[in-house]
Amino acid sequence: GAKWTYDGPQGQDHWSERYPYCGGALQSPIDFESDLLRFDPTLRPIEVQNYKLSPNEQLTLGNNGHSVQLSLSPMMSISSLHNRYTAAQLHFHWGSASRPAGSEHTVNNKQYAAELHVVHYNSDKYPNISTAVDKSDGLAVLGVLVEVGMFNPAFEHILKFINGIKYRDQKVKVPGFNIRALLPTRLDEYYRYDGSLTTPPCYPSVLWTVFRNPITISRKQFLTLATALYSSNAQDSAPMPLNNNYRKTQPVDSRLILVSFKE
Numbered sequence: 001g002a003k004w005t006y007d008g009p010q011g012q013d014h015w016s017e018r019y020p021y022c023g024g025a026l027q028s029p030i031d032f033e034s035d036l037l038r039f040d041p042t043l044r045p046i047e048v049q050n051y052k053l054s055p056n057e058q059l060t061l062g063n064n065g066h067s068v069q070l071s072l073s074p075m076m077s078i079s080s081l082h083n084r085y086t087a088a089q090l091h092f093h094w095g096s097a098s099r100p101a102g103s104e105h106t107v108n109n110k111q112y113a114a115e116l117h118v119v120h121y122n123s124d125k126y127p128n129i130s131t132a133v134d135k136s137d138g139l140a141v142l143g144v145l146v147e148v149g150m151f152n153p154a155f156e157h158i159l160k161f162i163n164g165i166k167y168r169d170q171k172v173k174v175p176g177f178n179i180r181a182l183l184p185t186r187l188d189e190y191y192r193y194d195g196s197l198t199t200p201p202c203y204p205s206v207l208w209t210v211f212r213n214p215i216t217i218s219r220k221q222f223l224t225l226a227t228a229l230y231s232s233n234a235q236d237s238a239p240m241p242l243n244n245n246y247r248k249t250q251p252v253d254s255r256l257i258l259v260s261f262k263e
């Protein structure tokens with residue numbers, strides 16, 4: 001993608017100079033501060049379809065210079081929202097080896113080690129994600145907070161290939177696996193609000209669902225994610241480590257943060 005970074009002269013404090021929406025309303029991520037939460041009894045459990053991919057499916061795992069992203073099957077979707085949202089890709093945000101705090105959303109200002117985003121687009125209304133990405137009802141992203149703890153076997157389906165995509169624009173084909181295993185057990189407890197892409201162009205086009213319960217990965221798995229990748233390409237003389245790829249929390253303003261759980 002275009003030249004923007006998380007720190008330095010092209011860093012997040014300068015995004016709005018080139019990408020006006022980044023300085024606009026409805027920005028993500030945000031802090032889920034207890035006093036701002038409102039229980040909404042109409043929020044139904046999230047239902048996903050076809051997340052259990054066959055190992056015969058080939059997915060593309062890539063380093064796009066901002067994150068590690070995995071292309072997803074167009075058979076995958078969220079079926080419990082007003083429109084059907086079809087999966088496009090998943091990617092991660094993380095901290096660094098010395099500071100395992102890199103989630104984008106925070107809970108009462110607690111930042112988790114990392115965060116997984118599964119990006120979907122409104123396939124009832126738009127033919128593909130590129131046409132949906134700048135529409136107010138265009139995207140739905142599932143967010144999963146990640147903390148360091150028990151080893152996570154599902155995460156290995158991605159981590160075991162990570163040394164093949166160390167540098168920007170490198171891609172490898174990986175076998176499909178059960179993407180549902182990357183989500184927490186309970187899909188009925190989540191935060192819900194209207195927000196944006198957390199990277200430029202920061203379009204306010206995302207219906208955010210962030211699950212209440214984190215998943216865990218082991219310290220070794222976290223260190224692999226936090227130390228394996230570079231945002232620079234292979235031939236660059238000065239390799240730039242890819243870490244701390246999270247946007248700071250943004251003003252909530254007058255937005256409602258809904259929760260599907262009572263306490």
Ligand SMILES: NS(=O)(=O)c1c(F)c(F)c(S(=O)(=O)CCO)c(N[C@H]2CCc3ccccc32)c1F
Pocket residue numbers: 001064066067069088089091117119129130133141196197198199200201
């Ligand atoms: N945190 S987030 O969920 O807001 C989010 C990202 F953080 C992120 F890095 C990306 S990206 O495509 O890897 C790089 C910049 O778009 C996307 N990519 C999305 C947005 C634009 C687009 C177009 C085609 C496929 C995926 C995406 C994204 F939605």
Ligand SMILES: [Zn+2]
Pocket residue numbers: 091092093117198
């Ligand atoms: Zn993201």
